[in-house]
Amino acid sequence: MRTNAEAADQSARRISPGNAAGFPPARTHRHTHKQVDRWIQSVSQSVSQSRRTTQIFFLSGRTAEMVCGGFVCTKNSLCALNILYVLVSLLLVGVAAWGKWFGLVSSIRVVAGVISVGIFLFLVAFVGLCGALKHHQVLLFFYMMILFVVFVLQFAVSCACLSLNADQQKHLLEVGWNKSEATQVDLEKTLNCCSFSNVDYNATCPAVCFHKTPQTCSTCSSIILEYAEQVLHFVGGIGLFFSFTEILGVWLTHRYRNLKDPRSNPGAFL
Structure with missing residues (x-):
């Protein structure tokens, strides 16, 4: 027993209690x-x-x-690109207004064209900046479409400027010369030349050389063509550079639209 x-x-x-918790029995x-x-x-x-x-x-x-490729990096890159566009647009508007104010350019069409391009670029950059800050899908979509269209047009114009030969440059300048009398007067005063191809001493010309004796004035085409190639190459290079920034903006916008904000609701749509 x-x-x-x-x-x-x-x-x-x-x-x-050791047995209840799964421990071996204790003495x-x-x-x-x-x-x-x-x-x-x-x-x-x-x-x-x-x-x-x-x-x-x-x-x-x-x-x-x-890191680059994440949500924050893509957002900051897109904002920086649009801030650059805002600065460029303000620069265009300021240069056009400054040239008109000081009488460097008397053609209203030229000034209005440059100011219109600056305002258009400012509006596009503003839409892109608002869409990037708010991660707004609709604003980013329209910004991406507009920027792509601008890229196509600007890339085509830039390539055309870089590929024009001497005859094509002369023809293009002559067409622009005949379209605006105000531009003719500005160029004749600035370059001290008369007419585009042939000097007519029986006509009137605001150049200083026309009122001297003897009258020895050069044609404006000969002076313009000396710098036309350099100017066209410069304009084409600048346009080509900004066209690549535009396609970069299109790629960043497309990527940014498909990224989900990590601070938002995990179940929310993008």
Whole structure:
């Protein structure tokens, strides 16, 4: 027969908290408490390790957002590009107004054309900037379409400026010369020349050389053609450079539209 001590020890093993928690049966309560403490310590270490892993993953995710190609980098690049366009548009408007104010250009058509291009560029850049800041899908779509059309036109004009030969340049300049009398007067005063191809001394000319004796005036075409090639190459190069920035803007806008804002609702559409 079992003694009373053996029966009490067996009862203590049955109701021991160690058995309920999955620990092996302990002979005394002291051993049971030590095992519970060890279990609590191991659970605390596991939780701490999980927290460290979560923090590292969060930081790596934030770093991935900042690298080029992430949401934040694409947004900042698009905003910087549109700020550049705003500055260029203000420069165009300012130069046109300055030339008209100081009498360097008397043709209203030329001034109005340059100012119109500056205002159009400013509006396009403003739409792109608002769309980039708000991640607005509609504004970004229309901005991308307009910028692509401008890229096609500007790229074609730039290539044409770079590929014109001497005869084509002369023909183009003559067509522009015949369209505006105000431009003719400005060029004759500035370049000190008369007419485009042939000097007619029986006509009138505002150039200084026309009023001297003897009258020895050069044709404006001979003077303009000396610098036409350099000017066309300069204009074509500038236009080609900005056309590549425009196609870059189209690519950034297309990529930015398909990126989801990490700070928004995870279930929201883009």
